[in-house]
Amino acid sequence: MKKFKQGIVSEVKKQKAENxxxxxxxxxxxxxxxVLIVEKSxxxxxxxxxxxxxxxxxxTIIILTLAVIGLTVLIYPDIxxxxxxxxxxxxxxxxMMIG
Known part of the structure; x- marks a missing residue:
């Protein structure tokens, strides 16, 4: 009897999720x-x-790298x-290459 109730509960939960x-x-x-909508992959x-x-x-990685280089160049005068x-x-x- 317990398995039967658990099966019904799981079916109801699946139906609610589908709805x-x-x-x-x-x-x-x-x-x-x-209308029933079916999304396909x-x-x-x-x-x-x-x-x-x-x-x-x-x-994003390239921009962050360039930003770090720019900040480093601004902070240290020797560089x-x-x-x-x-x-x-x-x-x-x-x-020279272009003209």
Whole structure:
């Protein structure tokens, strides 16, 4: 008898969870209450989202690294002069390559 009651309780909980999920999906997609919505997994969408997340993470790391370098150059005057020499050398090299 106890197994039977636990089975009924778990089924009721699953049904409530499914109803709540459907309610959220119906609100999300603005459809009528009598429509059953089935969301399917899309590998292409997942891949694009994953690549976007990776690109965003890499850009954040690069920006933070450049910020640390900039702060270091601003704080220490000896490093600042060396950095300016390196930047001038890069600028002259780029100028020679372009024109």
């Amino acid at each position: 709540e999920k459907q309610k959220n999906l119906q609100e999300k997609y603005h459809v009528k209450k009598d 899309n590998m292409a969408k997942f891949t694009v989202n994953l690549l976007g997340t990776i690109v965003r993470l890499v850009c 600042r002069s060396e950095f300016l020499i390196v930047v001038q050398d890069i600028y002259s090299s780029l100028k």
